[in-house]
Amino acid sequence: MALVVKFGRVVDPAQKIDELLDVLIDGGRIVKLGKDLQGEEAIDARGKIVCPGFIDMHTHLREPGREDEETIESGTHAAAAGGFTGVCCMANTSPINDNQAVTDFILHQAKNHAVVPVYPIGAITKGLKGEEMAEFGDLKASGCVALSDDGRPVMNSNLMRRALEYAGMLNLPIIDHCEDLNLSGSGVMNESFTSTRLGFRGIPAASEEVMVARDIILAELTGSQIHIAHVSTAGATRLIREAKSRGLKVSGEVTPHHFALSEEALDSFDPNLKMNPPLRSVEDIAALKQGLADGTLEAIASDHAPHAASEKDVEFDYAVTGIIGLETAVSLSLHELYHKGVLPLSNLVAKFTAGPAGILGLKKGCLAPGMDADLTLLVLEKEVLVDLVKSRSKSKNTPFHGWTLKGAPWMTICGGRIVYDGRGA
């Protein structure tokens, strides 16, 4: 049955389209874009922005292992409501996704329970221990789209070198969580005047930057692709910019919390402000925004990290790191970046579409005829209240509860099927 999305403003950065067009969908694929298109069913998208489906390249779905915190089912429902038509899930599940059996399980669960596609990311090292390479060939064959020990760095530089070479042979991008554990020590927040004042042990920006620099050097040595997860500092942004200018295959992503919140918020001691990497300074935030604007950082990713209240709502020192983000990422980006003039709309849309699709080599993120009919529709001017009670995620750890944000997902269409419909909201 042909479906037509009518009267919307189509913003597709991959095709450099930004105009009022109808989108005709049939058989789960884009048939064409044009004026006055007709279908059996129509969606009136007047006043809405029609984009290629958004991809969140960095989430934690917690299944297998911590189904009390999130499942593939609940996580993908949150993703759909957040405007995403696909999510990458990190390998730090229990058991860890460092082998074919776990990848198979994730994809099996996704097939039966997910409302949007799940793209597994396999571990770089067995058990995330940073000692031996996982079986990249098997991981790729079973459906992993990238490799990452996210949550932990690969501290051994020689192992990272070999992993880059081996993954490069298989065309699998490596996504690195850049952190020098010796420099981080037992730190719990950004090292700064704020950490000094509050008496918190600090994590210097250098902890991230030393490893970004190392990864860039290894990317140069091996000629392989490396993607830097959750870039949080001005120095890391500068290093990536410089590496790109020399033609290296280096990319970076930013999370909404790293540009929406600064470390100064920690005066409240709210454990929902505990992240890894930590919230940084206002100068770092300015540099991240600049990096997004000039193309140094190609993706925005949620780093959705659900945690049980018993592990999060405790003393800051003891709290686990990370926050949920699937349902707030798009609104935070529209509010902080589009409405505040940091990014024009097409550039912002690219951070969720062509950006991640390009990094991961996915045939997604574009509304060209023949592509999967994945669409994210946005409403720009609507103000929404972040309300945990309405969250689809099984976990409630977010510092954004009660925030009013301008701009939100309005409808999510995945493979031609409506998976989130904000028309009644």
Next chain:
Amino acid sequence: MASVLKAKDILGLEEMEAEDIQFILDTAESMKEVSEREIKKVPTLRGKTMINIFYEPSTRTRTSFEIAGKRLSADVVNISTSTSSVAKGETLKDTGRNLMAMKPDILVIRHSAVGAPKILADALPIPVINAGDGAHEHPTQGLLDLFSIREKKGGLKGLKAAIVGDITHSRVARSNIHGMRKMGMEVRIAGPATLLPRHVEQLGAQVYTDVDAAIEGVDIIMMLRIQLERQGQGLFPSLREYSRLFGLNRKRMERAKEDVLIMHPGPMNRGVEISPEVADGPYSIILDQVTNGVAIRMAVLFLLLGGI
């Protein structure tokens, strides 16, 4: 009875106004007199229940709070636990709510985690006193130090103090910097570069790595404890070198004013950060600090529970 101070709780000197600091110091004057009587007890807090919950070992501070409560006739309950709330499987908030169910009137907490007292203060309707949270603040220590200085010098404004040692890990340093600055004192801090936290000068203190320069002409030298386990953490080469470069001995002391006061929040490592002859010398007010601790804690208990 509501607190006669501006806040319900005492969590730190950073957020306390100078006016309240002054008020507490003045109140402590009359409290000190109680401890000098033959019958060291007044009925002020009769029928009030005070709970001291210490998640970190402490002799001086816990005893000081207990004696302060008892001299005011409060019923004092002490809970000491070496294990964290996490290890016990009960969250701090739950512990607080359970204690609250027994209807205490005031709670004193020491915890190794920064911000732990605020968790209880936000969760409970009664006053909470921070008896030290991680490297953040130890407000009653800061207050008793100000009281001790004022007692000897007759005032605070314009005095110069040098705080020497491990500033990074010291809640005493932080509370003192805030308190001293608010009371119009000049504060210098000194220690090895590895134990001076970044941007600490923004707290309003002058920063030195040369102890001799830092104590030049000061009215007060406050030595901080160097935790012996810091050796081996790569922060300085050896206690021997630490003592030589940053320890206080009589010769070094001569650079300060002639009537300099020597202070230490305890417990001291004799022969490491302070030589015995200085610690026990005529300018040392280290034991006065301990005596005054009881008066300050009586004052804050009294004021937080409504005063007169």
